[in-house]
Amino acid sequence: MNSQVSAGESPRAVDLIRKKRDGGELTRAEIEALVRGAASGEIHDYQMSAWLMAAVLRGLSRAETAALTDAMLASGAKLDLREFAAPKVDKHSTGGVGDKTSLVVAPVAAAGGLVVPMISGRGLGHTGGTLDKLEAIPGFQTRLSLPRFREVLAACGCSMIGATAEIAPADKQLYALRDVTATVESPFLICASIMSKKAAEGIDALVLDVKAGSGAFMKTEEDAAFLAELLVETGARMGIKTTALMTDMDQPLGRRVGNSLEVEEALEVLHGEGPEDLRELCRELTAWMFQLGGRTRDLEEAKQLYEDLIGSGAALEKFRNMIALQGGNPAVVDRPGLLPQAKSAAEVASPQSGVVSAVHCEAVGTACSLLGGGRQRKEDSVDPAVGILLHKKLGDHVAAGESLCTIFYNDESRVTQAGEMLRQSFSIQNQDPAPRSLVRRVIPAR
Ligand code: URA
Numbered sequence: 001m002n003s004q005v006s007a008g009e010s011p012r013a014v015d016l017i018r019k020k021r022d023g024g025e026l027t028r029a030e031i032e033a034l035v036r037g038a039a040s041g042e043i044h045d046y047q048m049s050a051w052l053m054a055a056v057l058r059g060l061s062r063a064e065t066a067a068l069t070d071a072m073l074a075s076g077a078k079l080d081l082r083e084f085a086a087p088k089v090d091k092h093s094t095g096g097v098g099d100k101t102s103l104v105v106a107p108v109a110a111a112g113g114l115v116v117p118m119i120s121g122r123g124l125g126h127t128g129g130t131l132d133k134l135e136a137i138p139g140f141q142t143r144l145s146l147p148r149f150r151e152v153l154a155a156c157g158c159s160m161i162g163a164t165a166e167i168a169p170a171d172k173q174l175y176a177l178r179d180v181t182a183t184v185e186s187p188f189l190i191c192a193s194i195m196s197k198k199a200a201e202g203i204d205a206l207v208l209d210v211k212a213g214s215g216a217f218m219k220t221e222e223d224a225a226f227l228a229e230l231l232v233e234t235g236a237r238m239g240i241k242t243t244a245l246m247t248d249m250d251q252p253l254g255r256r257v258g259n260s261l262e263v264e265e266a267l268e269v270l271h272g273e274g275p276e277d278l279r280e281l282c283r284e285l286t287a288w289m290f291q292l293g294g295r296t297r298d299l300e301e302a303k304q305l306y307e308d309l310i311g312s313g314a315a316l317e318k319f320r321n322m323i324a325l326q327g328g329n330p331a332v333v334d335r336p337g338l339l340p341q342a343k344s345a346a347e348v349a350s351p352q353s354g355v356v357s358a359v360h361c362e363a364v365g366t367a368c369s370l371l372g373g374g375r376q377r378k379e380d381s382v383d384p385a386v387g388i389l390l391h392k393k394l395g396d397h398v399a400a401g402e403s404l405c406t407i408f409y410n411d412e413s414r415v416t417q418a419g420e421m422l423r424q425s426f427s428i429q430n431q432d433p434a435p436r437s438l439v440r441r442v443i444p445a446r
Contacts (some may be wrong), residue, residue: 001187003430011030011031011033011034013034013037013042013043013044013047013048013051014029016033016034016051017050017054018198018253020051020054020055020058020344021050021057021058023052023058023267025061025063025064026064026067027067028063028067031064031067031068031071032067032071032074033198034048034051034071034378035068035072035074035170036071036075036076038061038170038173038174039096039117039169039170039173040275043131045177048174048177049177049181049183050172051432052174052177052181052183052189053181053182053183055186055188055189055306056182056183056184056186056189057216059186059188060186060188060189064188065188065191065192065230065234066234067238068189068192069139069191069196069234069238070189070196071170071197072168072170072174072192072193072196073168073195073196073199073200075168075169075170075171075196076163076164076165076166076167076168076169076200077146077166077167077200077297078199078200078202079117079119079200079201079202080147080202081115081150081153081201081202082204084115084153084154086113086114086115086157086203086293087114087115087205087293087294087344088114088115088116088117088201088202088203088204088205088294089109089114089115089116089204089205089206089207089289089292089293090116090117090118090198090201090202090203090205090207090289091105091116091118091206091207091208091209091285091286091288091289092108092120092194092198092206092207092208092209093208093209093210093229094190094194094208094209094210094211094216094217094218094224094231095124095125095127095190095211095216095217096127096128096209096211096215096216096249096252096253096256097126097127097128097159097215097249097252097253097257097361097362097364097365097368098128098252098253098254098256098257098262098265098278098364099127099128099209099211099249099253100128100130100211100253100254100256100262100263100265100266100278101253101266101278101281101282101285102118102130102134102160102284103130103134103262103263103266103270103319104119104121104266104269104270104278104282105131105285105286105289105379106158106160106314106322107158107270107271107315107319108156108282108286108306108309108315108324109157109286109290109293109319110157110158110318110322111157111296111309111314111315111317111318112286112295112305112306112309113157114157114289114290114293114295115157115158116157116158116159116289117153117158117159117201117202117203118140118158118159118160118161118201119151119161119162119163119167119168119197119198119200119201120129120160120161120162121163121171121175121193121197121418122162122175122176122179122375122382123179123369123373123374123375123382124175124178124179124184125178125179125182125184125185125217125365126215126362126363126365126366126369126374127215127217127365128257128259128262128365128368128373128374130160131160131162132332132373132382132384133247133259133262133263133266133382133398134160134263134326134328135259136259136260136262136263136339136340136384136385137190137263137323137328137329137332137339138206138301138329138332138339138340139327139328139329140322140326140327140328140329141159141326141327141328142160142161142162142326143162143164144159144161144326145166146166146167151325152322152325152326152354153287153326155321155348156318156321156322156325157318158322159320159322159325159326160322160326163175163197165167166195167200168197168200168324170196171196171197172408174189174193175193176378177378178193178315179374179375179378180375180377180378184217185217185218187218187223187226187227187230188230190217190227191227191230191231191234192409195231195234195235195238195240195435198240199231199235199238199240202374203240204240204241204292204293205240205241205243205289205292205293205445206235206240206242206243206292207242207243207244207245207285207288207289208228208231208232208235208242208243208244208245209244209247209281209285210223210224210227210228210231210245210247210443211224211244211246211247211248211249211359212224212246212247212248212440213248213249213250213251213253214249214250214251214358214359214360214361214362215249215250215251215361215362215364215365216249216361221246221440224246225246225441225443227441228244228246228441229244231244231442232244232443232444232445232446233341233446235445235446236445236446241445242294242445243288243292243442243443243444243445244442244443245284245288245439245441245442245443246439246440246441246442246443247281247438247439247440248436248438248439248440249361250358250359250361250394250436251359251361251393251394252359252361252364252365252388252390252393253277253278253281254274254275254277254278255275255389255390255393256387256388256389257364257365257368257373257387257388257390258368258371258373258384258385258386258387258388258408259373259382259384259385259387260339260340260341260384261387261388261389261408263332263336263339264336264339265278267316267319267332267333267336267404269310270281270306270310270315270316270319270333271316272311277438278393278427280438281301281438281439282306283306283307283336284351284419284438286302286306287299287303287305287306288302288304288442290302290305290306291380295396299360299425300362316333319333319395320333330331339384339385339417340384340385341385341408342385342386342387342408342409342410343385343410344408344409344410344412344415345406345407345408345409345410346406346407346409346419347403347405347406347407347413347417347424348404348405348406348407348422348423348430349401349402349403349404350392350398350399350400350401350402350403350404350417350426351400351423351428352400352428353397353398353399353400353428354397354398354428354429354430354432355396355397355398355428355429355431355432355433356392356393356394356395356404356426356427356428356433357394357397357427357428357429357431357432357433358394358426358427358433359393359394359425359426359427360424360425360426360427361425362424363421363422363424363425364388364390364425366377366416366421367388367418367421367422367425368386368387368388370414370417370418370421371383371386371387371388371407371408371409371411371415371418372386372409372410372411372412372414373386373387380387383410383411385408385410386408386410387407387408388405388406388407388408388410388422389402389405389406389408390404390405390407391404391406392404392405392426394433394436395432398428403444404422404426405421405422407422408421
């Protein structure tokens with residue numbers, strides 16, 4: 001039976017948890033009280049975690065999702081960036097393994113004349129986070145004051161920071177809880193988390209990379225499409241021109257997983273090199289940013305602009321500039337060896353010959369987290385140096401005993417478990433996997 005929470009009173013946390021647990025629909029006022037209570041500390045982490053779990057299991061209605069997104073946005077400031085004449089456009093991913101595209105698309109888009117005020121997240125569940133990657137760069141500050149954020153934007157057109165006490169504080173808090181309480185996998189919570197942050201940026205347009213597959217939070221095409229539609233609809237409601245690309249996450253993107261390793265691979269792409277799948281996705285996402293920002297007539301022109309900005313070195317120069325402005329060591333751009341390096345490495349050998357027919361991508365992300373690349377508790381710090389270098393991807397032939405991947409680690413006690421997890425995450429058979437496209441579907445702005 002649903003408990004009744006009367007209007008006018010400040011509802012008790014336990015009643016809001018019970019109401020959601022029993023499948024009830026919270027009112028806008030109740031959701032606002034929940035977010036306010038979490039921010040003020042009146043509602044404790046353990047109570048909020050219980051409510052989040054109830055929300056994952058019971059789901060949220062459209063009205064609850066809208067109320068949660070709005071309340072999370074209202075927990076902090078909303079930027080007014082009208083002083084910048086250029087279109088303000090951002091890109092955000094729903095979370096993947098080896099997904100370092102933000103490190104590439106932000107500087108390319110800025111080099112192409114857009115303003116990119118990017119508020120990113122840390123690792124979430126088995127997926128990596130842009131902030132943890134950026135913090136692998138020695139000295140790089142992701143905690144900027146809002147005046148400094150504006151200064152960096154004015155100086156180089158892009159800045160990448162995390163949610164703070166000033167901007168999107170509710171997401172900062174809920175995100176950290178969801179990471180360690182198995183409460184990420186809800187399209188409604190993902191929508192509120194992403195869209196509250198993005199609306200706080202004061203952007204005109206947004207490109208969303210909605211991942212589908214074994215390494216995504218939405219494992220099936222159907223679930224990913226539901227999330228993509230919800231995000232595009234929410235963007236329209238909030239006055240942000242939002243397009244979603246549903247993209248493949250049935251294997252890690254690129255070949256490197258882990259914070260330093262992923263910065264290194266993003267740098268390869270900015271240098272005009274790097275793995276083809278990563279290059280293709282960076283090109284697609286940035287092209288959509290140029291299109292939504294009105295910089296180009298069509299997608300072909302937008303893709304050409306992307307190639308030109310990589311080829312001329314302009315995008316790399318933007319990244320170097322942004323690193324320096326945010327306190328990091330810009331020399332890493334040409335000398336990635338300056339990034340933190342793990343002390344030891346171990347190979348994961350294939351138990352048999354054949355073709356890689358499937359990769360359990362979530363297990364690859366979890367193995368990286370176990371090595372220290374992610375958090376087990378919210379106060380944990382991450383080890384930027386650890387990670388995985390994949391030698392084999394879907395469709396590759398492998399001989400028995402050949403290395404499937406290399407593990408980079410610092411803590412000996414974790415390597416056996418991570419190695420076993422990685423070995424089991426590769427399916428080796430005698431037939432080629434079905435051909436797949438990286439961009440599965442585009443859900444256009446409404
Ligand atoms: N990215 C976010 O910012 N939030 C989520 O919940 C998932 C991905």
